[in-house]
Amino acid sequence: MLELSEVIFLAVWSYLSDFKKFKQFIVFTQLYHRKAFKYLPCYTRINALVNQYADAIIAFFEAIWGKAKNNHIHFMGSMPLRVCKNMRISRHRTFKEKAIRGKPSTGWFYGFKLHLMVNRACEIVSALVTTGKRADIQVAYLLLNMGKLFADRGYISKFYQQFLQKHGCELITRTRSNMAVSPLNKDDEHYMCQRNLLETVNGQLKESFGLENSRHRSWRGYIAHIYATLIVYQCTAISLTFRICK
Structure with missing residues (x-):
């Protein structure tokens, strides 16, 4: 064996x-x-x-994400993980009891969400899989990390912003069109423009490592696939960072 x-x-x-x-x-x-x-x-x-051994794969990923450099500047976001096309939702059976419809900025989907927090070196600092309906801001405190956290407008919440502030995490977002303009200082504006690094990570996970597909036939197999993909990316990112620093 x-x-x-x-x-x-x-x-x-x-x-x-x-x-x-x-x-x-x-x-x-x-x-x-x-x-x-x-x-x-x-x-x-x-x-x-x-x-x-899906749980062991998750534990291994949690062990290696601690090797990511903590520079107190982090970017947070989520991406949808579709388990089937919208036209096939009524016929889908594998994740019928777990998957839920959600609506990010790209439109309605059926499946789950992967919430990621990365540093400036594109290394994953924290990750969590939730249902597709879970609001992004409701996950921020679960991925709490010290320093400044840059996110999109989906994370705007006065309550959670104050909660994170008490725990040493400053949540920074742009304001909505119907809100009073709150200008960012020069450094924060610079890091906010770098938040696109998170989209690069999402694209690499999906395109290079095939994170999103509909071939899974069990929940444990699906979770094992997600975290094995994250392990591969994390090892690649850490190795690349080491080579550049060296």
């Missing part, structure tokens, strides 16, 4: 390969890298083990 470390390694390594499907990656591994493992079961068994 595979060890826990080997299961996590296979789950993460698949996203660094050129294969878009996990089954194709496992078949390739069985053909060319079988000697690297003491025992390599079939695809069905490996997939079941990945689902079984």
Whole structure:
């Protein structure tokens, strides 16, 4: 039987390969890298083990996000994770009891939200998966971090802003059109313009690592996929930062 470390390694390594499907990656591994493992079961068994150890994959991600540099300047945002197209919502069964409709700035969707907090080096500082209906500002205190937090207008809330301020986190957003203009100082304006770094992270997660897809058939497999993707990105970001600093 595979060890826990080997299961996590296979789950993460698949996203660094050129294969878009996990089954194709496992078949390739069985053909060319079988000697690297003491025992390599079939695809069905490996997939079941990945689902079984989903909690361990989450714990591993939480362990490595602590390696991200904490420079007290962070950017926060969310992105929708669609589990199916809107026209197929009534026929969707896999996440029927968990997925909920939500409406971000891009329009209605059915699925979940991934809330991310990143630093200036595009390293993930904190992450959380919620239902699609969960308001962004309601998650900010769960991803609390010291310093300045730059976010979009979806995080405007006087109550949460004061709550975060008491815990050493200054939430900075632009004002809405119907609100009194609150000008930012030169440094805050500079960092607010850098908030687009978060969109770069979202794009890389979706385009390069295939974060959003509709092939999942269980909740545990879906969560394992999300956090394995985050692990791959985080390791890549930390390695790139190390090379640049070196």
